[in-house]
Amino acid sequence: MLALTGFAAGWHRGVPAVQDVDLELAEGRVLAVLGRNGAGKTTLVKGVLGLAPWRSGIVRLDGRRIDGWRPERIARAGIGFVPQGRGVFPGLTVEENLRLGALGSGRRRPEPALLARFPHLFERRDRPAEALSGGEQRQLSILRALAGRPRFLLLDEPSEGVQPTIVEAVAALLLELVEVDRLGILLVEQDLDLVLRVAHECLVLEDGRPVDWFSAAELAARPQRVEHYLGL
Amino acid sequence: MLADLALVLLDTANRVLTLLLVALGLAVTFGLMGIVNLAHGEFFLLGAYAHVALERLGLGFWWGLLLAPVFVGAAGWILEVVVIRRIQDRPLDSLVATWGVGLAIKQAVVLLFGPASHTVAPPFATTVAIAGTSYPVYRLFVMALALAATGLTILLLLRTPFGLMVRGTVADRGLAAATGLPVRRLDALAFAYGSALAGLAGAATAPLMSVDPQMGVGFLLPAFLSVLVAPASGAFGTVVGAAVVGGSESLAATVVSPVVAQLLVLAGAVLLLRLAAGRRYGRER
Numbered sequence: 174m175l176a177l178t179g180f181a182a183g184w185h186r187g188v189p190a191v192q193d194v195d196l197e198l199a200e201g202r203v204l205a206v207l208g209r210n211g212a213g214k215t216t217l218v219k220g221v222l223g224l225a226p227w228r229s230g231i232v233r234l235d236g237r238r239i240d241g242w243r244p245e246r247i248a249r250a251g252i253g254f255v256p257q258g259r260g261v262f263p264g265l266t267v268e269e270n271l272r273l274g275a276l277g278s279g280r281r282r283p284e285p286a287l288l289a290r291f292p293h294l295f296e297r298r299d300r301p302a303e304a305l306s307g308g309e310q311r312q313l314s315i316l317r318a319l320a321g322r323p324r325f326l327l328l329d330e331p332s333e334g335v336q337p338t339i340v341e342a343v344a345a346l347l348l349e350l351v352e353v354d355r356l357g358i359l360l361v362e363q364d365l366d367l368v369l370r371v372a373h374e375c376l377v378l379e380d381g382r383p384v385d386w387f388s389a390a391e392l393a394a395r396p397q398r399v400e401h402y403l404g405l
Numbered sequence: 406m407l408a409d410l411a412l413v414l415l416d417t418a419n420r421v422l423t424l425l426l427v428a429l430g431l432a433v434t435f436g437l438m439g440i441v442n443l444a445h446g447e448f449f450l451l452g453a454y455a456h457v458a459l460e461r462l463g464l465g466f467w468w469g470l471l472l473a474p475v476f477v478g479a480a481g482w483i484l485e486v487v488v489i490r491r492i493q494d495r496p497l498d499s500l501v502a503t504w505g506v507g508l509a510i511k512q513a514v515v516l517l518f519g520p521a522s523h524t525v526a527p528p529f530a531t532t533v534a535i536a537g538t539s540y541p542v543y544r545l546f547v548m549a550l551a552l553a554a555t556g557l558t559i560l561l562l563l564r565t566p567f568g569l570m571v572r573g574t575v576a577d578r579g580l581a582a583a584t585g586l587p588v589r590r591l592d593a594l595a596f597a598y599g600s601a602l603a604g605l606a607g608a609a610t611a612p613l614m615s616v617d618p619q620m621g622v623g624f625l626l627p628a629f630l631s632v633l634v635a636p637a638s639g640a641f642g643t644v645v646g647a648a649v650v651g652g653s654e655s656l657a658a659t660v661v662s663p664v665v666a667q668l669l670v671l672a673g674a675v676l677l678l679r680l681a682a683g684r685r686y687g688r689e690r
Contacts, residue, residue: 222583248585256583262576265569273573276566277585321585 174199175221175252175325175357180230180240182220183213183381189228190216191381200324201355203347205362205372205389209404213381214361215257218327221359222254223247234325248277253323257330257361260314261302268298270313274320283320290316290346308339315346325357326350332364340367347371363403369393377402408537413659415535419544421651422551423610425644427624428631429551429558430602432643433595436632437562437575440489440596441500444507445628446621448600452477452607453616454514457523466528473608474601481600485593493592511618520618527612547609554605558640561598571595627654627667630674650674 175198183190191213198204206214219225221232223244232240239247248254262270275283288295291312297305302313311331318326328347332340344367350356351371362368368375368389375392377385379402392399427449434440442448455473460466484506492498527543534540562568574581574588582588607621614620631650635642650670657666 224579224583243589244579244582245585245587248583254580254583256580260580262573262580264576265572269569269573272566272569273581273584273586276570277581279585281566317584 174233174235175359176231176233177221178231178233180217180220180232181228183216183225183228185216185381189381190225191220191378192228193382194230194378195383196376198325198357198359200357201351202374203351203358203360203372205360205368205375206378207362207368207375207399207402208378209402212378214378215329216381217378218254218329218359218361221247222252222327224254245277248321248323249279251322251324253318253321253326255311255314255318255326255328255331257333259303259307259310261305261310261317263303264301266299266301267294267305267313270302270317271320274317278321278323280320280322283316284322287316287320290319291342308335311335312339312343315343319350323356325359327359327361329361330363331360332362332367340364343367344370365392365396365399365403369396375399411536412538412540413656415538415540415544417652417655419548420655421648422548423606423613424624424627424631424651425647426547426551426554426606426609427603428628428643428647429554429640430599430606431628431632432635432640433558433599433602435629436635436643437571438592438595438599439575440493441496441503442489442596442599443500443504443625444484444510445503445600445603446625447507447510448477448481448603448621449607449624450514450618450621451480451510452604453525453611453620454518454523454607455604456525456608456611457518457616460525466525469525470605470608474605477604477607478597478601481603482593482597484600485596489596490589490592507621511621515618522615522617525611525616543612547613550605550609554602555640555644558602562640567591567594626671627651630671634674634677 177194177196180194181189181192194217196204206217208214216225220227223242227240230240231238234250234252239250262273271283271287275281288298294309294313294316302310305313315331331343347358348371351358360372369392372389374386374388376383377399385402387398431445434442434445452473455476456469459469459472488502488506489499492502529542531542532539533542533545562572570586570591574586574591578588627650631646632643634649635646653673654666654670657669
């Protein structure tokens with residue numbers, strides 16, 4: 174269980190960029206974090222990972238406090254990260270990117286089955302990561318995070334700027350990770366179709382604070398509830 | 406005539422490879438990690454003096470050559486942990502701090518060993534006949550050592566998990582940390598390795614020059630130039646950079662005085678960097 178209590182992180186115009194966040198993410202569940210640009214979604218994720226300055230509150234992983242830990246220690250504790258944008262190591266090949274994911278968790282090599290999740294990446298394993306298309310780089314970023322065999326995965330807008338076929342493949346993988354591998358996923362996303370497809374619950378942030386919380390079923394029944402927050 | 410040409414070529418190769426040995430450490434700390442370490446020349450100095458000290462302790466030449474880089478690598482580790490990592494994001498501060506550390510090392514050497522120069526006897530004082538000229542075997546040994554250290558560094562960076570993690574950290578530090586890579590330990594290890602290479606260069610070249618507190622100064626600028634004009638970061642690019650800087654300096658010194666040769670190379674490097682920066686700026690626009 175990944176749990177945040179009264180969590181605040183980052184800094185924006187003299188106040189934390191995100192604050193008063195309480196949430197619980199269990200293994201085998203997907204929590205979507207929604208909100209407009211600048212609402213604090215990325216800061217929330219980076220704050221949990223130790224990449225944005227922690228301000229106050231508590232972060233617990235299986236009951237153990239991890240707030241204030243360095244990012245590499247948090248990653249090794251079992252939290253994987255797929256950042257916004259490409260999220261790959263430029264200048265390194267596809268295979269080297271995956272090896273780094275494994276090395277980050279103390280393994281020498283990633284599991285051979287990992288590349289089977291996206292077979293076209295296996296064919297390009299000797300290519301520099303930056304030579305891949307944007308969508309392929311996003312897929313590689315997810316595999317790189319999975320190479321560390323995390324129990325929780327934090328994804329920051331994996332569908333942004335990616336063609337629909339890749340979003341579909343990412344959605345299928347996320348469902349498999351949740352249902353088969355029992356990963357807990359925190360999904361920052363603006364694509365409501367993807368959210369409806371994979372999420373169990375949704376948290377809405379506005380100006381750095383949680384303003385609404387509902388189930389995916391409620392979202393499916395009344396999408397205008399969240400469209401209002403997203404300004405759609 | 407052939408003997409004269411062979412001597413010029415051998416001296417040029419010697420200058421290039423000796424410079425490569427010094428620049429290799431900078432290729433790691435400056436070229437890869439982006440740390441402007443003005444104490445690199447003093448790490449070179451420290452390697453030579455460590456060799457002098459270890460010989461005085463009766464350990465002999467080969468133990469001196471082996472242990473001096475270990476000692477300088479440890480000094481580099483301490484510098485990274487105590488100073489560099491606290492100011493890594495502030496280039497101007499790291500410039501001033503490492504300059505200060507360099508001054509402190511130089512003064513410590515003067516206090517411990519005195520301002521006079523010292524000598525280290527080469528393990529073999531023989532010469533070998535090459536194309537009609539006789540050339541000191543120890544100079545050939547230093548050239549071979551430079552090539553071996555370059556090969557080892559390339560292997561370390563391209564073929565080991567450590568090298569891969571260092572390249573990953575250099576490519577994207579935040580992502581490396583979020584992937585679980587021990588970025589701080591990698592910084593310290595890479596910096597220690599670069600410093601150890603400077604120590605190795607100092608210890609290996611000690612028998613070829615007088616060991617005095619100023620010996621690092623002459624190598625610092627050409628070593629930085631070698632890394633700066635290199636077409637790519639890392640050991641491969643530094644080989645080319647050292648060949649351009651050391652080669653042109655050595656060849657120019659056959660027709661003009663060594664000081665003028667150094668000035669010409671400096672002017673050429675500045676021009677080259679200016680043109681390269683112009684091209685880069687043009688691309689970005």
